[in-house]
Amino acid sequence: MEDHINVAIRIRPLNQREVRNSTTVALNQLPWHVNRDTIIQRQYHDGRFSQGNSYTFDKVFDQKDTTQKVYDNSVKGIIQSTLAGFNGTIFAYGQTSSGKTHTMHGIRDMFSKIAQDERREYLLRVSFLEIYNEVLRDLLEPSKASLKIHENAKREIFVGDLSEHIVFNAEQVEELLAKGDRNRHIAGTNMNERSSRSHTIFRIVAESREKSEAGSADSSSQDGDMDVDQEKHHQRLSSGSLGETGEFTGAVMVSCLNLVDLAGSERVGLTGAEGQRLKEGGHINKSLLSLSTVIARLSEDGGDRGHIPYRDSKLTRILQPSLGGNARTLIICTITPAQDYVEGVAVDAQVCVSRQNHPEQARSQRGAAWRCPASSPQACQRA
Numbered sequence: 001m002e003d004h005i006n007v008a009i010r011i012r013p014l015n016q017r018e019v020r021n022s023t024t025v026a027l028n029q030l031p032w033h034v035n036r037d038t039i040i041q042r043q044y045h046d047g048r049f050s051q052g053n054s055y056t057f058d059k060v061f062d063q064k065d066t067t068q069k070v071y072d073n074s075v076k077g078i079i080q081s082t083l084a085g086f087n088g089t090i091f092a093y094g095q096t097s098s099g100k101t102h103t104m105h106g107i108r109d110m111f112s113k114i115a116q117d118e119r120r121e122y123l124l125r126v127s128f129l130e131i132y133n134e135v136l137r138d139l140l141e142p143s144k145a146s147l148k149i150h151e152n153a154k155r156e157i158f159v160g161d162l163s164e165h166i167v168f169n170a171e172q173v174e175e176l177l178a179k180g181d182r183n184r185h186i187a188g189t190n191m192n193e194r195s196s197r198s199h200t201i202f203r204i205v206a207e208s209r210e211k212s213e214a215g216s217a218d219s220s221s222q223d224g225d226m227d228v229d230q231e232k233h234h235q236r237l238s239s240g241s242l243g244e245t246g247e248f249t250g251a252v253m254v255s256c257l258n259l260v261d262l263a264g265s266e267r268v269g270l271t272g273a274e275g276q277r278l279k280e281g282g283h284i285n286k287s288l289l290s291l292s293t294v295i296a297r298l299s300e301d302g303g304d305r306g307h308i309p310y311r312d313s314k315l316t317r318i319l320q321p322s323l324g325g326n327a328r329t330l331i332i333c334t335i336t337p338a339q340d341y342v343e344g345v346a347v348d349a350q351v352c353v354s355r356q357n358h359p360e361q362a363r364s365q366r367g368a369a370w371r372c373p374a375s376s377p378q379a380c381q382r383a
C-alpha cells in the first residue's frame with residue numbers, strides 16, 4: 001500500500017424497500033453504472049438515459065462483490081501495514097442505510113483473526129468509543145460519565161478515561177465488539193430499521209516485537225489466569241531488545257488502527273425523523289459537514305490551506321491525527337444504487353474524489369508514514 005489516502009466505493013444491492021419504492025428505478029435502469037474503478041451517473045430525462053458525471057476511485061466494488069473481496073482488495077494492505085508498525089485509519093462514510101455498518105462489521109470480524117503472525121508476537125489493546133449528539137461515551141464501560149478530549153504538552157490528542165482492554169485472541173476481540181455494539185445508540189428510521197445514531201471509533205493499539213524462542217514457548221496460555229498472562233506478556237514485550245535466553249529479538253513497535261463507523265448523513269424528508277431522531281440527525285449532519293469541510297480543506301492546492309477547523313466537532317477533533325497526521329487512511333464510501341439517493345451520492349463522491357485526487361498534497365500535509373519506535377500511551381494520538 002502506498003502512503004497516501006485511498007478511497008474505495010462500495011455499492012450495495014437494492015433492498016426490498018427500494019425495489020418496492022416507486023421512485024426507485026427498475027433494476028436494469030439504475031442511476032449509476034460501473035466501469036472498472038469508475039462510477040458513471042446515468043441521468044433520466046424525457047424518458048431517456050444519458051451519461052452524467054463520472055468519478056474514478058482507487059477501487060469500486062459493485063453489488064455482487066462480497067465483504068471478503070472488499071477486505072482482500074482494499075483493507076488487508078492497510079491492516080497489514082498497521083501490524084508492521086504503521087498507523088492506519090479505515091472509515092466508512094456515506095448516506096444513511098448505504099451499508100457502512102454492514103461493511104465495517106465484516107472488516108472487524110476479519111481483522112480479529114489476522115493478528116496471528118508466526119514471526120512476531122503482539123500485545124493488542126482495544127477501545128471502543130461512541131460520539132452521540134456530540135457526547136463521548138465509552139462503549140465498553142457505558143456507565144462512565146461522558147468523556148473529554150485532552151491535548152497534552154506534546155500536542156498528543158487523547159480521550160481521557162477511555163478504557164483499554166488487552167486481548168489475546170479473536171474471540172476476545174469479538175466479545176468486546178459485541179458488547180460495544182449492544183451499547184451503541186441505534187434506532188429505526190424510514191430508511192433503516194437499525195440506523196446507527198452515533199459515530200463509533202474502534203481502536204486497536206498493537207505493540208509487537210519479533211518472537212523469541214522463549215516467547216513462542218510460553219506464549220499466552222489463553223485458558224489461564226488472564227491477569228497473570230497479561231502481566232507476563234507485557235513484561236516480555238517491554239523487556240527491550242534481549243529475549244529471556246539472551247538472543248536479539250528486535251525493538252518493540254507500537255501502532256494503531258482506527259475503524260471508524262460513521263452515522264449516515266440523512267435527509268429528513270426520507271428518514272421521516274422527528275423529535276429525538278431529528279435532534280440526532282441534526283448532530284450527525286453537522287459533524288459530517290465538519291468532516292467534509294476538513295477533508296475539502298486538506299485537499300486544497302498548495303500549502304496555503306489556512307485554518308483547518310478540526311475543533312468544529314468532536315469527530316474531527318479525535319480524528320485529527322488520522323486525517324492530518326501521519327496515519328494511512330482508507331475511506332470506504334458506501335452507496336446505494338437507489339434513485340432516491342442520487343443527489344447525496346453525488347455529493348459524497350465529490351468529497352471523496354476531491355480527497356483522492358490530491359495525494360501529493362495529502363502526503364505533504366501528512367508527512368511520511370512513520371513507525372512508532374516505542375510504547376507510549378498516547379503514541380497513536382500524535383498529530
Ligand SMILES: Nc1ncnc2c1ncn2[C@@H]1O[C@H](COP(=O)(O)OP(=O)(O)OP(=O)(O)O)[C@@H](O)[C@H]1O
Nearest residue numbers: 012095096097098099100101102192195196263264
Ligand atoms: N453489501 C451489502 N449486501 C447485503 N446487504 C447489505 C449490504 N450493505 C448493507 N446491507 C443491508 O442494508 C441495511 C442497511 O445497512 P447498514 O445498517 O449497514 O447501513 P448504514 O449505512 O450503516 O446505515 P445508518 O447510517 O443508518 O446506520 C442492513 O439491513 C444491511 O444488512
